Amino acid sequence: MKGIVKGMGVTLKNLTKKKITYQYPDVPLQMPDRFRGVQHFDPEKCIVCNQCMNICPTECIDLVGKKNPDPEKKGKVIDTYDINFEICILCDLCTEVCPTEAIVMTNNFELATYSRDDLFKNMEWLNDNNTNVRKENSINLQPKSIPSKAKKEVK
Amino acid sequence: MIRTEELLLNVGPQHPSTHGVFRIIVKLDGEVITEATPVIGYLHRGTEKLAENLTYTQVIPYTDRMDYVSAMTNNYVLCHAVETLMDLEIPERAEFLRLIVMELQRIASHLVWWGTYLLDIGAMSPFLYAFREREMIINMFNELCGARLTYFYMRVGGVKWDAPEGWIDKVRDFIPYMRDKLDEYEQLVSGNEIFLARVKGVGKYDAQTAIDYGLSGANLRSTGVKFDLRKNQPYSIYDRFEFDVPVQTEGDCYARYLVRFEEIKQSLRILEQAVEQFPEDGKIMAKVPRVIRPPEGEVYTRIESPRGEIGCHIVSKKKPQPYRLKFRRPSFVNLQILPKLLVGETMTNLVTILGGIDIVLGEVDG
Amino acid sequence: MSDQKHVTEMDPKEAKKEIEENEVVEIVEPSPNQAKLDRLVDLVKSNIAEDAVEEAYINELDRDLPSIVIRSPYWLKTAMMLKESETLKLNYLRNVSGIDYETYFEVVYYLLSMSTDNQQDICIKIKADREDPSIPSVTSVWNTANWNEREIYDLLGIQFPGHPNLKRIMMPEDWEGHPLRKDYEPIDPEV
Ligand code: SF4
Ligand code: SF4
Numbered sequence: 001m002k003g004i005v006k007g008m009g010v011t012l013k014n015l016t017k018k019k020i021t022y023q024y025p026d027v028p029l030q031m032p033d034r035f036r037g038v039q040h041f042d043p044e045k046c047i048v049c050n051q052c053m054n055i056c057p058t059e060c061i062d063l064v065g066k067k068n069p070d071p072e073k074k075g076k077v078i079d080t081y082d083i084n085f086e087i088c089i090l091c092d093l094c095t096e097v098c099p100t101e102a103i104v105m106t107n108n109f110e111l112a113t114y115s116r117d118d119l120f121k122n123m124e125w126l127n128d129n130n131t132n133v134r135k136e137n138s139i140n141l142q143p144k145s146i147p148s149k150a151k152k153e154v155k
Numbered sequence: 156m157i158r159t160e161e162l163l164l165n166v167g168p169q170h171p172s173t174h175g176v177f178r179i180i181v182k183l184d185g186e187v188i189t190e191a192t193p194v195i196g197y198l199h200r201g202t203e204k205l206a207e208n209l210t211y212t213q214v215i216p217y218t219d220r221m222d223y224v225s226a227m228t229n230n231y232v233l234c235h236a237v238e239t240l241m242d243l244e245i246p247e248r249a250e251f252l253r254l255i256v257m258e259l260q261r262i263a264s265h266l267v268w269w270g271t272y273l274l275d276i277g278a279m280s281p282f283l284y285a286f287r288e289r290e291m292i293i294n295m296f297n298e299l300c301g302a303r304l305t306y307f308y309m310r311v312g313g314v315k316w317d318a319p320e321g322w323i324d325k326v327r328d329f330i331p332y333m334r335d336k337l338d339e340y341e342q343l344v345s346g347n348e349i350f351l352a353r354v355k356g357v358g359k360y361d362a363q364t365a366i367d368y369g370l371s372g373a374n375l376r377s378t379g380v381k382f383d384l385r386k387n388q389p390y391s392i393y394d395r396f397e398f399d400v401p402v403q404t405e406g407d408c409y410a411r412y413l414v415r416f417e418e419i420k421q422s423l424r425i426l427e428q429a430v431e432q433f434p435e436d437g438k439i440m441a442k443v444p445r446v447i448r449p450p451e452g453e454v455y456t457r458i459e460s461p462r463g464e465i466g467c468h469i470v471s472k473k474k475p476q477p478y479r480l481k482f483r484r485p486s487f488v489n490l491q492i493l494p495k496l497l498v499g500e501t502m503t504n505l506v507t508i509l510g511g512i513d514i515v516l517g518e519v520d521g
Numbered sequence: 522m523s524d525q526k527h528v529t530e531m532d533p534k535e536a537k538k539e540i541e542e543n544e545v546v547e548i549v550e551p552s553p554n555q556a557k558l559d560r561l562v563d564l565v566k567s568n569i570a571e572d573a574v575e576e577a578y579i580n581e582l583d584r585d586l587p588s589i590v591i592r593s594p595y596w597l598k599t600a601m602m603l604k605e606s607e608t609l610k611l612n613y614l615r616n617v618s619g620i621d622y623e624t625y626f627e628v629v630y631y632l633l634s635m636s637t638d639n640q641q642d643i644c645i646k647i648k649a650d651r652e653d654p655s656i657p658s659v660t661s662v663w664n665t666a667n668w669n670e671r672e673i674y675d676l677l678g679i680q681f682p683g684h685p686n687l688k689r690i691m692m693p694e695d696w697e698g699h700p701l702r703k704d705y706e707p708i709d710p711e712v
Contacts, residue, residue, distance in 0.1 A: 001348065002346065002348075003345075003346030003347040003348050003350075003351075004347055004348060004349065006342050006343075006346055007342065007343045007344065007346070007347050009342070010339055010342050010343045011280060011343070014284075020287055020290075031297070032294075032297055032298040032301070034297075034298065034299070034300060034301035034316065034319070035297060035301045035302070036301040036302055055212075055213070057209055057213035057214075057216055057217070089216055089220075089305065090302070091216040091305075091307050092301070092307065092315075093212070093213070093216075105301070134301075195690060195691070196689075196690060196691040196692065196693070199691040199692070201700060203676075203701060204676075204700050204701055239582070239583065239584070240582055242582075366612050366613050366635045366636075367612070367663060367664045367665070368664045368665055369613060369614050369615065369663065369664070369665030371615075380635060382635065387640055388640065450582065452580070452582040452583070453580060453582070453583065453629075454580075454582055454583040455583060455586075455616060455618075455629075455631055455642075455644070456583075457615065457616075464615060466615065466616050466631075468616060468618045468629070468631075470620055478620075479618070479620045479621070481616075481618040481619075481620075483615065483616040483618075487668065487672075488665060488668070488669070490668075491664065491665070491667055491668050492664075520691065521691070
């Protein structure tokens with residue numbers, strides 16, 4: 001009996017303490033800056049190098065490039081860019097390899113919908129998703145390609 | 156004499172006390188179990204097959220999802236295996252960061268176990284206490300690597316992120332806080348007569364059986380075998396720290412409870428030293444080629460995860476993808492002993508024994 | 522000619538000794554576990570059969586792990602011997618992996634002794650044919666092997682005669698094929 005009473009004492013003590021639960025979703029949750037949320041995509045920056053598509057472990061990025069409409073400029077511009085959030089695991093690899101920071105992580109995480117089809121996000125949606133963009137992006141771990149700015153941050 | 160008919164009872168696959176999708180078919184004679192057949196595989200995702208088409212870096216996020224309660228140690232075992240193959244030297248700071256997160260993870264994992272185990276045997280509130288403290292660890296991880304459960308923090312050659320400012324201090328402050336809370340836990344549960352009656356002498360086995368069944372972790376140490384890979388076959392930088400390997404000799408559920416509880420304290424001890432010795436400065440990533448192509452050969456590395464020995468067996472053919480990647484998953488191996496333990500026990504003890512083994516179904520099914 | 526070259530590579534003192542002894546110079550890798558491996562091979566050869574050991578080597582990539590390949594007919598007897606032997610007492614089976622090498626299968630056992638102070642891992646490999654692969658089960662020796670062998674049977678299709686309950690464990694009973702085989706083709710690619 002003694003042990004039970006002792007345990008009850010702990011419970012009583014905690015009864016008067018401040019509550020520790022989050023009031024989500026009434027009060028929005030603030031995620032730390034490094035949080036890997038839904039990506040933001042900037043079509044202007046993308047150089048269609050396909051690196052993000054190739055590194056993605058779940059193959060959930062689909063992108064198509066087209067010739068640059070401006071005949072003066074070389075290279076390609078992005079035409080369509082979709083991420084399937086049914087299978088994206090928000091692993092950060094695509095943002096890690098992107099040389100131009102065209103695709104970056106944001107701290108937004110609310111993706112719940114009533115239909116699976118809504119989880120197919122296209123370029124416009126990803127472009128509009130431009131709030132809470134992560135500050136520390138493109139810390140590329142492959143030593144050769146660390147941009148000098150990011151290098152300082154790594155140290 | 157009352158004559159009872161044999162009853163075939165199906166527990167799971169969806170049942171809260173099975174900690175995942177685990178099914179067990181038991182034959183009952185009255186209240187007593189005469190035969191138990193576990194059925195697993197409901198969560199089999201074929202990680203090993205998928206890995207054959209992925210590069211080593213791409214496999215790491217998959218390991219997060221194997222033992223999702225202890226993703227950091229899973230990350231480490233794969234990185235460690237590749238690093239052993241490639242004979243890589245890991246920068247000091249990276250090793251410290253790895254060690255700190257692994258020990259924090261051990262505490263978090265044992266807290267989950269502590270809470271859910273007591274929930275299984277009927278105590279509601281410890282679960283809330285344990286998750287309150289676990290939340291602090293999770294928040295620390297979230298700040299460090301941007302995820303709450305599937306961290307993907309370690310990479311071959313080092314870690315992805317350096318500790319943000321003030322992070323180490325947070326870990327430092329967490330240690331006395333957690334010690335304080337452990338005292339509270341002890342008051343709350345360890346002397347509780349109902350709890351003791353439920354776990355003492357239940358699910359007993361001896362050291363010989365434990366070794367024969369290849370048990371590891373607390374399941375093995377509860378029988379008096381002092382075997383902890385951090386001490387016996389040290390990896391990372393564990394040999395620099397002082398800590399004890401808790402052992403109990405009873406081999407019952409209570410012994411396993413005590414071992415895990417003591418392990419939290421020992422992890423705090425390691426953390427305390429690691430935070431003190433944490434290098435001021437330094438790189439967090441070794442020089443790794445852009446495309447990781449380990450030399451041709453074979454390696455088996457093993458580390459002490461919260462659940463026991465987690466191993467990674469790689470057969471490399473000098474390709475960016477592993478030729479064969481096999482994980483020795485401690486939950487899978489530990490679970491084998493369950494049918495043996497259940498025979499002759501009452502139905503109520505099923506959850507006590509199953510919870511005492513501490514399995515994570517994501518890991519059992521690979 | 523080639524001997525000459527070797528000699529020059531060695532440090533002078535040793536080279537002199539070698540020349541004095543007038544032996545065939547051979548550069549031996551100074552592996553600390555070579556002696557252990559030799560003892561193990563001797564033990565198997567003297568207790569089981571001369572041709573039980575197919576191959577024995579030190580796996581340098583894996584911290585000089587002593588590894589031996591046992592011919593499959595002798596495996597069960599060897600396993601019993603390894604567990605019972607006074608000097609080795611390999612009573613802890615830590616891992617079993619099955620590998621498909623396309624021309625043959627290989628099952629790898631990692632063993633450890635829990636009752637002696639000598640905590641040295643040993644790696645044992647058994648090869649099996651690609652057609653109708655079969656390896657004697659060692660569940661009677663180490664209970665750990667039970668589910669591990671079932672898993673290998675399930676995913677690679679290797680038979681383990683002597684196993685008490687060789688059924689699929691991960692995949693459903695009616696699954697076709699063995700997914701971890703290199704030539705596995707799923708019936709329904711969408712799954
Ligand atoms: S976060 Fe990972 S899974 Fe998602 S799109 Fe990027 S690389 Fe693919
Ligand atoms: S890696 Fe960046 S630049 Fe290259 S295709 Fe992807 S988003 Fe565009």
